[in-house]
Amino acid sequence: MTASTHGQPVSERLSSLWERPRVIDHIFATVDHKRLGVRYMVTAFVFFLVGGTLAGMMRTQLAVPENQFLGPESYNRIFTMHGTTMIFYFATPMLTGIATYILPLMLGTRDLAFPRLNAFAYWVFLFSGLFIYTSFLVDEVPDGGWFAYVPLTGPNYSQGLGMDFWTLAILFLGISTTAAAINFVVTILRMRAPGMAVQRMPLFLWGVLDMAFTILIALPSLTLATLLLALDRTFGTHFYDPAGGGNPLLWQHLFWIWGHPEVYILLLPSLGIISTVVTAHARREVVMYPLVAVASVAIGILAFGLWVHHMFSTGLDLLPISFFSAASFTIAIPSGISIFAWVTTIYGGRVRFSPAFMFALGFIVTFVIGGVSGVMVAMVPFDWQVHDSYFVVAHFHYVLVGGVVFPVFAGLYHWFPKITGRMTVPTLGHGAFWLIFLGFNITFFPQHILGLLGMPRRVYTYAEGLGWDTYNAISTAGYVVLGLGIIVMVFDFLWSMQRGEEAGDDPWEADSLEWATPSPPEPYNFAHLPIVHSRTPMWLDRTPERGGQLDRIEDPMDDGREVVTTSVLDAAPDAVLRVPEPSYVPLFAALALTVAVVAMLVEVYPVSVAGIVGLGALLAVWLWRSPAPAPERVNQIRDRVHLPDVRIAGPHSLGRWGMIFFIVTEAVLFGSLISSYFLVRGSADEWPLGGIAEPELILPAILTALIVLSSASMFWAQRQVEGSADRNPPLGMLRLALVVSLALGIAFLSLQAYEFHRSEFGPSTNAYGSLFFMITGTHAAHMGVGVLLIGWTLLRTWFVSHEPGQRSDVPNVALYWHFVGVVWLVILSVVYLGVRGL
Amino acid sequence: MSQARNPYEIHDYPSRRPTGVGPWTLAFALFGGTIAWTVHLIAGYSVANYMCGDAVAVWILHGLTVVALTVVALAFLTALRVVRHATRLPKGERTPEEDRDQFLASGGLLLAGLGFMAITFGEVAVVVAGCTP
Known part of the structure; x- marks a missing residue:
């Protein structure tokens, strides 16, 4: 049995890390x-x-x-x-x-x-x-x-x-x-x-x-x-x-x-x-x-x-x-x-x-x-x-x-x-x-x-x-x-x-x-993570030179719930990351969402709003503290695998990749919405419908200026973090950049609320009104989420560790904010300028 | 600490011989044909749906086909070049990156071929059905 660096057998050590003893945790927090x-x-x-x-x-x-x-x-x-x-x-x-x-x-x-x-x-x-x-x-x-x-x-x-x-x-x-x-x-x-x-x-x-x-x-x-x-x-x-x-x-x-x-x-x-x-x-x-x-x-x-x-x-x-x-x-x-x-x-x-x-x-x-x-x-x-x-x-x-x-x-x-x-x-x-x-x-x-x-x-x-x-x-x-x-x-x-x-x-x-693990597998799957040399590792990799075993990372990686991440095309190892512990928050978040949905069905909207607020609060708790970074492991995996980067932030972080694919799906949502606008417009005799006046351009111009400036300030915030990979970021500058972005975002939302309020038509006036409010409203909702995220990020600068590698939230939130800004530019050109034939 | 093996040997990457194929070339070889087909489909559908009856519409459709097929041909040739480059050495002497390039570019050949077929079928429809309202 392989010994852990923690003085106990590897399997015992890993089991204690990857499994909770209480049955109730298995059921609700796993x-x-x-x-x-x-x-x-x-x-x-x-x-x-x-x-x-x-x-x-x-x-x-x-x-x-x-x-x-x-x-x-x-x-x-x-x-x-x-x-x-x-x-x-x-x-x-x-x-x-x-x-x-x-x-x-x-x-x-x-x-x-x-x-x-x-x-x-x-x-x-x-x-x-x-x-x-x-x-x-x-x-x-x-x-x-x-x-x-x-x-x-x-x-x-x-x-x-x-x-x-x-x-x-x-x-x-x-x-x-x-x-x-x-x-x-x-x-x-x-x-x-x-x-x-x-x-x-x-x-x-x-x-x-x-x-x-x-x-x-x-x-x-x-x-x-x-x-x-x-x-x-x-x-x-x-x-x-x-x-x-x-x-x-x-x-x-x-x-x-x-x-x-x-x-x-x-x-x-x-x-x-x-x-x-x-x-x-x-x-x-x-x-x-x-x-x-x-x-x-x-x-x-x-x-x-x-x-x-x-x-x-x-x-x-x-x-x-x-x-x-x-x-x-x-x-x-x-x-x-x-x-x-x-x-x-x-x-x-x-x-x-x-x-x-x-x-x-x-x-x-x-x-x-x-x-x-x-x-x-x-x-x-x-x-x-x-x-x-x-x-x-x-x-x-x-x-x-x-x-x-x-x-x-x-x-x-x-x-x-x-x-x-x-x-x-x-x-x-x-x-x-x-x-x-x-x-x-x-x-x-x-x-x-x-x-x-x-x-x-x-x-x-x-x-x-x-x-x-x-x-x-x-x-x-x-x-x-x-x-x-x-x-x-x-x-x-x-x-x-x-x-x-x-x-x-x-x-x-x-x-x-999967057949290299016991049946059923242990909670940690592999005591030593395998290294692969062929498409059929269980057939071709277990050579006599390797003692009939798979090649593996010798270090059991048992300082925490650790995994190795690898590069996209070649699967070259690039980091050791820690994945989160069991938690009740996902269950409660799903319950809050259920409350919101049920309340929507019966049209009790205050309860629905309360459910969504509860969901938001639970998500904030969920994301508040990232797992601690894995200890420095450069060249420490028994000289076998070289891991040049052990950060949880930056381009290697899984959170960054998750955000990118979330943005992909959001982009498709907006793309579908804009396509719907064109489809309905293409089948209409006049546009805007029902004699509605073309939208004014002064307010949208101001909104555009606000969003561009806020994106610039988020970029500035991002630079404070990413420019300080090996040292603590300058917190004063970071907070200032976040506060500026927050203020500009709130100003954008306030002005858009004003635009909605003074509008002479509503979402139920006709299909033009429905689409106008749907497109701008969906964007405003995304802006609202962005503002909350920036506020949350700002709050974290006072309460969460400032060590390098701990701040994957700022670049991720910035990425989202830039995306919302780009979407606005598309909306501006389609809904505001496009309707005039500009 | 044993120094018998190069730490990179364990996972094979990166090897010390660059493949000579850039990431953008590889991306174009893999997805060029698909992108051409996608644009041809969406643009062709839009023109056919909203512009047929306009005399110029049918020529726009033919033009779209020519452009799309050109891109498909370029993607195919690029993929072919990458495959040849990656397989210039016997199998046992190739680096893992060359294997990867060969794999991805072979995929590009298939995707370009499928793009060619779909675009050509679409053009046949334009020729046979015409573009009248």
Whole structure:
């Protein structure tokens, strides 16, 4: 047993650092990625069972013609909640859970980059799910479909709280998803094991990285869409209301700019799981690794050029939609590359036909069918024929069940021994696979035919004698078989968890680093962090020269909860950082947010404001004290790894990277907002609408001067900190710069409030008013957050250590402030100058 | 303290032989084709949606295609050059950075190829469907 420098065995020392003894801490304060990963997976699986039960109700209703099991209202609610649950509360969180658990292990590190953010994201996901399901308790269930098309879901056609539950839940959940995505991106880019350069990254990591980037760029569009819908419904704005100059197609654009990439958000990590399973169980590295890795990136990029293919039948002209048809064909190529690579790998491998591998095979079959029908609907004339028919239902279930659920099950079977320390029962696993595979195909293949026979989707019943009866009956029978398969799988997992054969560290003799840990892994994952020399370290790195062991950092890094960060491309070590301790703050912050959301639903706005203030206060506590910097370790890791920089501030800090990706997603939000402005303006006969005068320019000019000056003073503050890397910053100058920025920011907000106050039109006057106030108001809200951050930073200069390396907050806040300034310049040119044709 | 090994040897980076490929060149090789396709898609969609009927619109669309395909070709050639440069030595003699450059530039070849296809498909639509209101 290796001895720690602290006079006790390394494992004991690390356990004491990485695990709290109290059970209550494990439950409510944990930030351990493994505990949170399991929670994500279990919670998402419960939602899967609920969503599956709802599907069973739909299939029961449709089993025979003119059935009265469900009425039309109930059916609308059930199919809305089925889709919402499966997409938002099962698929994305389940993949997030798998990634949360596996990522640090596969990367060869000890936790995610932002452990507390990880805990916060989980709690928000859980509370959001509970929130939307309380709609059943108050009989106000969403009923506008998981796609929530306007005007059906607008204030005129959707009374009651149902769609308010939906919009608020989706907004609420978006916070969790964004937080998880930022965490994944920063972790993968900055916390890979030394030597795990980009060309050596496991394909699962590529999939998760692509997924996270896609979320950051796609999700703001959905956030904006639902926010605008909530405002239309609650405050009488006119974003989607044609009578007020709005444009209902704006919803479809915003929704599908997120909605189509969402398919790939789910698919990309799933492809990564398949690559992992195929590699381990065919006992051969996936052939054409570079092409498969880049194909994953290409799919993520091309996904953004497909959204209009959901809108072929909305009346858009032929040429514009042809561009998207072209992109829809093109995306088949990288998908095909991956399929051929797996098939070739399997063909030349020594296959172990485990349940995990069987689910991977099932994926390949079903995904190819879903892909082919996808290319069919990419053809505009064909799409016109089958749009809104059961053909489309069959297509997307082949893509989403085949492309996501099968890989998830493959992953669960593959990693079950690692997570629980026990093996599943192969007979049960194979039984579950065949029942699920056959049940799935019996359920959904006939729906292709139903669609071609003209059965529309989203109908609660159908007349006898249309030729649909038999196919619907078969489809319902298939559901029963599929359900039996799920029951067998759940039984297998529950039984094996208690009584399964002990797994050992590496039962599959797999290639990646998670199998170098005990099963289940210790709280600290690795006693000595590994160093990587190849793409398959468990196969190629454990050479006789290394005694059959992985290369590793000899120093156990046990002065605190320490991890190594590495460079983005080459994974060269560049710092030792300390990650935060367990904390109750993420839970309380999520609860405060829940209070705010519930109060918004029932329109008790003072309570909502109180919830947001509480959230802000908790975030201030959260960020108040960063973990102490790791002690100077230059050349101290037993002369093996040279770490030239051990600061927690500056470009090496994870916080800086987190802020950069947060700004990326914020920039996309503003970009979507500005694009919405142009779309509504493009469909208007006059602009501004309704004879509203063009905005005056004197006040905006003053506002611009204020924001430019405040940005300059923040730059000055930044210089005080960054110019003093090896000494304490001049606090007087720093405080002065921050005070100036604060004052200018407050002046900006006051003047803008004055501009709003004296305005002759309001957000509910017409679509121009709605957009004007939405754009400037959103920016003002960001300014408000910026002002609070500057105030908070200023306060910290009196209370928190001034040692070099402790001040990552100033450059981060400055970065945010500069971003808000740049956004203002865009708004000035579009909303104030652009309206005059300048 | 053992001095037997260069501390950099453990993680292989950075090696002492520079690759001769700058970061911007590598970035263009990797993403040039994608950026060209993105701009072509958004600009083409906007022109087709809002300007068709104007006689000049179709020529703008053709012009967009020419510019986009030129950028794609440049990205492809740059990627090809990087791959050749990175693989000029036999596999066992290459530095990790050269492996990295080869990997990223190979990705650029694929992305440029996909960009070429998508842009060309779009241009075919312009030729076949025309740009009439």
